[in-house]
Amino acid sequence: MIDFAPAERGHNGRVALVTGAARGIGLGIAAWLISEQWQVVLTDLDRVRGPKVAQALGENALFIAMDVADEAQVAAGVAQVLGQFGRLDALVCNAAIADPHNTTLESLDIAHWNRIMAVNLGGPMLLAKHCAPYLRARCGAIVNLTSTRARQSEPDTEAYAASKGGLVALTHALAISLGPEIRVNAVSPGWIDTRDAAVRRAEPLSDSDHAQHPTGRVGTVEDVAGMVAWLLSRQAGFVTGQEFVVDGGMSRKMIYQP
Ligand SMILES: NC(=O)c1ccc[n+]([C@@H]2O[C@H](COP(=O)([O-])OP(=O)(O)OC[C@H]3O[C@@H](n4cnc5c(N)ncnc54)[C@H](O)[C@@H]3O)[C@@H](O)[C@H]2O)c1
Numbered sequence: 001m002i003d004f005a006p007a008e009r010g011h012n013g014r015v016a017l018v019t020g021a022a023r024g025i026g027l028g029i030a031a032w033l034i035s036e037q038w039q040v041v042l043t044d045l046d047r048v049r050g051p052k053v054a055q056a057l058g059e060n061a062l063f064i065a066m067d068v069a070d071e072a073q074v075a076a077g078v079a080q081v082l083g084q085f086g087r088l089d090a091l092v093c094n095a096a097i098a099d100p101h102n103t104t105l106e107s108l109d110i111a112h113w114n115r116i117m118a119v120n121l122g123g124p125m126l127l128a129k130h131c132a133p134y135l136r137a138r139c140g141a142i143v144n145l146t147s148t149r150a151r152q153s154e155p156d157t158e159a160y161a162a163s164k165g166g167l168v169a170l171t172h173a174l175a176i177s178l179g180p181e182i183r184v185n186a187v188s189p190g191w192i193d194t195r196d197a198a199v200r201r202a203e204p205l206s207d208s209d210h211a212q213h214p215t216g217r218v219g220t221v222e223d224v225a226g227m228v229a230w231l232l233s234r235q236a237g238f239v240t241g242q243e244f245v246v247d248g249g250m251s252r253k254m255i256y257q258p
Pocket of ligand 1: 019020021023043044045046066067068069093095096097098145146147189191192193194
């Protein structure tokens with residue numbers, strides 16, 4: 001049922017929308033999909049970096065500014081994608097307020113809590129709502145970027161952890177509502193080093209940062225992007241409603257001190 005149009009002008013005919021793609025994991029996902037010949041619409045709040053990175057990615061990338069928490073902006077952005085390409089095959093909900101730390105619970109401001117929920121959880125709902133008719137027409141797929149923090153915590157991370165736990169639940173709810181035409185899955189990264197190459201060289205992570213991971217290293221944006229690309233592919237055609245953890249095995253490790 002998945003449509004693979006013949007490649008035209010250096011692309012495979014399929015169109016993906018990636019939110020929060022001006023930097024970090026979202027940019028890595030956009031670049032990976034373009035390397036697989038997708039046409040990719042990068043969206044972000046950041047109107048300065050967004051157009052620059054889209055231009056650097058070449059002719060198969062387009063930037064549209066969008067606050068994922070604002071339904072009017074989401075609706076207008078999705079309409080622009082359809083106007084430009086006439087189709088949508090994949091949605092990657094990556095945009096988030098990604099700093100997991102809030103204040104102590106006693107001083108946690110409800111306005112801050114509400115904004116985290118609106119962006120990290122409301123955003124993917126709004127994107128799914130407005131993209132669903134077009135994804136259904138192409139038997140497309142959605143991937144939501146969740147987090148291992150949906151299931152384990154450090155102190156003072158209530159808002160982020162709750163938003164990501166909600167997104168894991170939203171993922172399986174959408175999979176049941178939108179199937180069989182649309183598959184919906186979640187990818188939960190662990191520690192991913194999203195810093196620019198120059199910063200990584202200037203301030204390298206420590207040996208113990210890497211060694212504590214069962215894989216012997218901290219993750220890269222490519223580790224996440226490869227999983228997202230697979231979930232959007234024909235090979236994942238029997239996979240929906242699931243959460244895939246990409247954390248170098250950290251969430252499977254006993255941490256009792258010897
Ligand atoms: N980096 C990690 O270690 C890690 C671990 C687990 C989960 N994640 C998740 O992966 C995703 C990407 O993380 P990252 O580290 O690349 O984050 P990042 O902060 O580097 O990038 C997030 C992007 O989202 C954009 N954004 C924020 N609010 C937005 C809004 N309202 N509308 C549109 N765009 C908005 C930002 O401008 C930014 O470009 C997030 O969902 C994050 O929660 C990251």
